[in-house]
Amino acid sequence: MNIGVVVFPGSNCDHDCRYVFRDVLGQDVTMVWHKERSVSGLDAIVLPGGFSYGDYLRTGAIARFSPVMEAVREYAEEGGLVLGICNGFQILLEAGLLPGAMLRNDSLHFICRDVYVKVENAATPFTGACESGQVLQIPIAHADGHYYADPVTVASLKANAQIVFRYCMPDGRVTKEANPNGSLDNIAGICNAAGNVLGMMPHPERCAESILSNDDGRIILASMVEGLKKRRRAEEWGEISEVQGNKAVIPSRAEDGLKIRGGRGKV
Amino acid sequence: MPPITDDLIAQHHLTRDEYQRIVTILGRDPNLTELGMFSVMWSEHCSYKSSRVHLNKLPTSGPRVVQGPGENAGAVDIGDGLCAVFKMESHNHPSFIEPYQGAATGVGGILRDIFTMGARPIALLDSLRFGELNVSQNRRLMKGVVAGIAGYGNCMGVPTVGGETVFNEIYSLNPLVNVLCLGIAEKDKIFRGAAAGIGNPVIYFGSKTGRDGIHGATMASDSFDDESERKRPTVQVGDPFQEKLLLEACLELMAADLLVGIQDMGAAGLTSSSCEMASRAGTGIELDVALVPRREPGMTPYEVMLSESQERMLMVAKAGKEDECIAICRKWDLDVAVIGWVTGDGVLRVKDQGTIVAEIPAKALADEGPRYDRPYSPPAYQDLLTNLNYDVIPDVKDANAALLSLLESPTIASKRWIYEQYDHMVRTNTVVRPGSDAAVVRIKGTPKAVAMTIDCNSRYCLLNPYEGARLAVAEAARNLVCSGAEPIGLTDCLNFGNPERPDIMWQFVMAVEGLADACEFLKIPVVSGNVSFYNETNGLSIYPTPMVGMVGLIDRVERAMTQWFKEEGDDIILLGATRDDLGGSEYLKIMHSREQGSPPFLNMEAEKALHDCVLTLVRGGLVQSAHDCSDGGLAVALAESCLSAPGRQLGAAVQLTRGRLRKDAVLFGESQSRVVLSAKPAHREAVLERAKSFAVPAAVIGTVGGDRLVVSLGDERSAANVIDAPLSTLHDRWARSLERVLNET
Amino acid sequence: MKAKIHVTLKQGILDPQGKAIEHALETLGFKNAANVRVGKYLELDLDEQDRAKAEVEVKSMCEKLLANTIIEDYRFELT
Amino acid sequence: MKAKIHVTLKQGILDPQGKAIEHALETLGFKNAANVRVGKYLELDLDEQDRAKAEVEVKSMCEKLLANTIIEDYRFELT
């Protein structure tokens, strides 16, 4: 697969995303400069973490006007997979590709540490290898991760199963104590209604190798790659039935033989 | 321009003699711009005038040294065609004036020192000293400094992986903020700051120039009094976003083979970068300040040459490559301008719209500043400090309570409140995060990793600066070997009071000699460093604080070691001998309010044997954890091995014998050359045997397991539990102490 | 023309920064202060003589960039 | 009484945020905007009837906490 990693001025997890997709998961990676106006030929797009434009004014507020974002929007509308991690999530919110907004962490501090998240929706193209309710340990590193949306939006997120990850205790309980930043309903990651755009504050690319003492993040990234492969096979074999409109139906469970390690704390 | 008066000379912190020297060099009186340029370059901060004669004693060579002191940073060979480029810098004075910006721009400065060498920065460490946290001003300073380091480092995408934080009243009006940065470069692609090649263009790039920090360099050589707190100079404000663009642009420029030399504009800004680059190459530079991009109207040549605006660089390009250089800078949205060229006459010639405004031999400015061999002698109070009659100090009654007090004291307590605000994981290389003896960062594309630590016990240095400096080197190296790394290079940041005082100068000279001897013995070269004098307020100096930053190499990253216990049933083994070493201990300070005595005894042979032994054990896969004993002694080291695990914490049951020692000396004394190991019982014999072969004392002192730390003390006939506490209690005291005090606004 | 723009958190959205400042003021002995709210204040010069046009322009800046209207209100004056 | 407080960077102090916003406005086509400066705006309720006393109190809050007078200026009004 060819994964595009967008480089905004001030992106700093772009290298990490390239490393994990290319060197850990064995995929092709294309770095996409923010001034590009086309993203054609890519199988998925990652908006990496960092401090695009210094995060001045508001996180993601300036980056969303980068020329590439128009192309990303079209790509998403056509059903392409878009993953926004941390600052990438914030950019997706500012760009309106995902609903809601980000506020400062309740503590007013930047927080860098491992947290636990519960997979609330294991049927997205990003969580296909997860079990519903599975608990993953993933690090966060942000100062603005307090997700906010108005009650109507939240209700529709819930109704459409768009809440993909929530902060939880190691045993899966979703509690106030488990919430590192004050995020509404412990929301750590959401997707759009079509399910092909995911934004998440935790950094799966930081925990995808056992040498980093945790490889839970690999499950998410590998889900994405395997989903893409499956979609391509479906297209190649002309199994049109598997494809509805523009949106491929991605299997919600890892197939047998899918090599994904990690996944501690299953509940 | 105003005439040069005695007043003006004094305002520029130049002595009459220094001024005469300038007149001799120029063969005439300087004008104001020239006076300003000399004053910054000949300041203590830039010229090392009081320290140079002593710094020459440090061992700076070795088989791995690729670049020793003298460049923007030092470099050591780590194999695979790569080298580690590193340096430590202080930003003490600016951080006291404005903690957030002072600390932030300190990070910015040291990062530039690393990437100007062609290295991508991969790790930062910070070493901090504050006054006690019961004073709200100290809490405010600490919060500001930590936020500033986080604000800059996080935005740059360089992980802050470790550091050191110590609290003592003496730092209340002189906090220390030292930052170490390490980068990785290809060995044969290191860039140096030399302006070679007559006719080559000199190009300015980065941020625009404003009136920031004019006289910052001379200010850093000035001590504080109540007056200077009021007349605050313009504060430099950092823009980490701009620096991130600068970093990426620099690495792109370097990869494109366009440059002859490059240097950042740090202290003394455009003046230092231009004259140092010319001096290194034996050339001259001619530049026109009118071409320098500016943020503010009406700036004089004096101001442009002395401005310390951040995030700026100077490069000398290969002739004809200027357009390509400019294109790369523009791609990264940086201001850029060709402001001059390299000349053959050795003169730094500054013009303003074509009119000459300054003309100084570059070498005289950069390298021929005054050198002083200042008088030094030990202070009269030195004996009072070391002569401590232990008979008047009762031995510990409630060791349990003492342990809790020590664990809770901010110097020993967990620094999580600090390092959680730092992104310590970005770049996905941090194999051992903050919270163990040393941070370990892997080098992608190789099987290796580097380990890094900063250490200095300044109380030891106060009591005996020579021994204190040796102890700092020993502790740093010990922290590295505990992490499985072989020490390969050292950088220092020497923080002292006013060198014009013989007692302070004595502390400095002794400390440098201690550093030199320890490094010589352990064969660890000093490749870079920094001196910060005048850390003194209202006549009160800080403790001598020669901070030691050390870098080690781990040949196989998967063998990196951590300090916490791993498995129930493992043996706990103590390497090294325990002596009566209570002098200068954290225990005496916390429990008896004394900062007295002689610092712990250090035998370098024993220390070196311990290092070799620990490295062999770790590399041989014979141990599960290794933790050095430092502040708080053996009891604290044991508690830390129980408490610092990121996952499940494991207790321990330990039996210690006392011999003829005091109870408190056994538990809390800070005897050197000791390490707490844990090992699988199956490896017990092998571990003890190896230790014996290195002539390192070793004893099995207990077992890992349970949810309490229990320590008994006695002899064969009778032993009593002197420490017995649930981990939850210990953990609460140790882990939450900082946040508890800091929440008191 | 100069535009002075205030961007504030919408009523009902928690303002932890305001809370922290309130708490700090209290410990400093300022017991009379309550309901501290923190917002942004921007100033900019606008090279535009026509007041009506300037209004339209600044409004558009606010809507597009300066404020996130999901969480923030804005108001401005031109002088 | 309500206090409305403006905290702005002193003249000559670098405003990285303002610079970035100006640049963004320009790329968005707002070519007329220049000299963007970003500051803070605070509102608080003061339980104090006496205007003179309130002035003294707010000034002291600004000096002690709300503004960093090394790099920032402040002004306020009471309503």
Ligand SMILES: Nc1ncnc2c1ncn2[C@@H]1O[C@H](COP(=O)(O)OP(=O)(O)O)[C@@H](O)[C@H]1O
């Ligand atoms: N200012 C700081 N920034 C980052 N990490 C820190 C800081 N201060 C302490 N630490 C981390 O906390 C841990 C304990 O520090 P310390 O007690 O100084 O260790 P040691 O005694 O082994 O040198 C180390 O991992 C260290 O890196």
Ligand SMILES: [Mg+2]
């Ligand atoms: Mg240690």
